[in-house]
Amino acid sequence: MPLNPFVFDRPVSPVDLIDRDPEVRRLVANLEGGTNTRLSSPRRYGKTSLLARVLEDVERLGMGRVYVDFYGARTTEQVHARIERSYESQLKGPLAKAFAAARRAAGGGGVSTPIGGVSLPAAGGATERALLDLLDLPLRLQSRTGIRIAVAFDEFQEVLSAADAIDGLIRSVIQHHGDAASYVFAGSHPGLMSQLFGDRGRPFYGQAAPLVLGALADDDLADYIDGRFTSSGRDPGAALDWLLGLAEGHPQRAMLLAHLLWDALEPDEPATEEHWERVLAHVEAFVRDEFEAAWGALASVERGVAEAVASADSGLTAGSTLTRFGLTKGGAPPAASRLEAAGILAVDRSRPTGYRLVDPLFARWVAAGRRWA
Ligand SMILES: Nc1ncnc2c1ncn2[C@@H]1O[C@H](COP(=O)(O)OP(=O)(O)O)[C@@H](O)[C@H]1O
Ligand SMILES: [Mg+2]
Incomplete structure (x- = not known):
């Protein structure tokens, strides 16, 4: 009997990727050309699947490739460990040899050759130094092997919660990489991604070409x-x-x-x-717990906005909507913005409220009064 061909619980393999051809072309061109990219979409829109496909393509074109998942990394040590493990397990051929040689030169443990041109932050300790060394590795691997490296940092928004200055550390190193290494920074949380890349005060401000993954046709x-x-x-x-x-x-x-x-x-x-x-x-059995938890995490005004977006037939601040969903003119728009930053709502001008819930199953559940009618 044939197996169920539809994968819903893990990234799909490159041959199973639906469409995304323009995004694949753009990312491959950026990685080859030395342009860093920030890849954003709601969660479960296929970022990780797309990265797997793109890394496979650039590898075929002769680049080295490393994929690092930052999901759940909370400390500088953990960020370091994620990156190190990825280099260790994914580099192949001459790059793997060069990596091993760099480690031997550093005396077995971490790689700790001093790096030129990078000044440590005043508070930088041994952990920060080790991370800087590690981040600088592509440059040294490229100078030993001549091979350029494509690096994908997935769930990159996690570095914001990991340690406050870690995006500064990362930027301070990779800005010297020229085209020795190109990066894709992928993230699902719109608010955190725009904080990282769109806030003038942050190191990555304006530092990567934006690419947004939309819904599938x-x-x-x-x-x-x-x-x-x-x-x-x-x-x-x-x-x-x-x-x-x-x-x-x-x-x-x-x-x-x-x-x-x-x-x-x-x-x-x-x-x-x-x-x-x-x-x-x-x-219902697949989504109920998740929906209850998501609902439980919302403030009362956010619940009202979610309900309005799921079922109102006039604008968010129209009198009838405010009355029906217990909202106020002053409270509803900022709550909608918070839900948008959290990736729960997306702007959609074709809808009465100007928004839709990103997850259509959640929308159905909310509209039905939080049950599966
Ligand atoms: N282009 C695609 N083709 C087929 N399935 C996809 C595609 N993009 C996403 N999916 C589906 O979405 C799920 C989540 O994909 P994933 O790459 O993990 O998303 P993300 O990294 O954005 O959270 C996959 O298990 C698959 O079911
Ligand atoms: Mg993912």
Whole structure:
């Protein structure tokens, strides 16, 4: 029996990536050309999947590649450990040899050759120095091997919570890398990403070309989903349109729904309304805890705004909306901005309130009065 072809719980492998061709081209061109990029999107829009594809492409073009996931790194030590482990496990061939040689030169443990041109912050201790050395590695690897390196820092916004000056440390080193190394900084939290890259007072201000990953087009989703159903002997029938209508182009939500629909079907039996009902009932178990937790973390005014965005038919500050959702003219807009910074809302001028909830399943749950009607 064929396996369910729809992955919803981990990054997809490069061959399974739907569309994203313009973004792949742009990122490959930037990495090759020595331009640093900041890649933003809501969570689960496919940043990590896209990075895997792009790193595979640049490797084929002869560059070295390193992927570092900063998710959950809270301290300078942890940031250091993430980067070190990534270099250790991912460099290949001459770069791996050069890395080992650099370590031997440093006496086995960390790499600690002094670096020119970088002054340590006054408070910088041994940990900061070790991190600076490590960050400077691509430059030294390139001078030994002639190979340029593409580095992807995923969930980069975590460095803001890791230690206050760590973006300064990182910038102080990589600004000397010229085209020896190019970087992609990916992040899901719009507020933190714009704090990192859009705040004049911060070291990365204006330092990387922006690239935003949007929702997937229904046509691309339909081709992919229909193709995978067909090649695995399943028929999505009319449910394909219902799925696209509910998913609103959200990549992970579309894959989750496709996965559940595939599971609900027998071979060569077209999907019916009954199958679709089963999918809707089943999906609740996947999202309920997450939605309860997300709701629980919202302030009262933010809940009102989320409800308004999910179901109001007039503007956010229209009298009828304010009354219906218990909001005030002064309170609603800043709450909407906070939800936008947190990645829960996105601006959408085609909607009555000017926003939509990023997660279409969450929107449905909120609109139904926090149940799965
Ligand atoms: N281009 C894509 N093609 C197919 N599935 C995708 C795509 N982008 C995202 N997905 C779906 O979204 C999920 C999350 O993708 P991921 O790359 O981990 O997103 P992010 O890093 O932005 O949180 C994947 O498991 C997959 O189901
Ligand atoms: Mg990711």
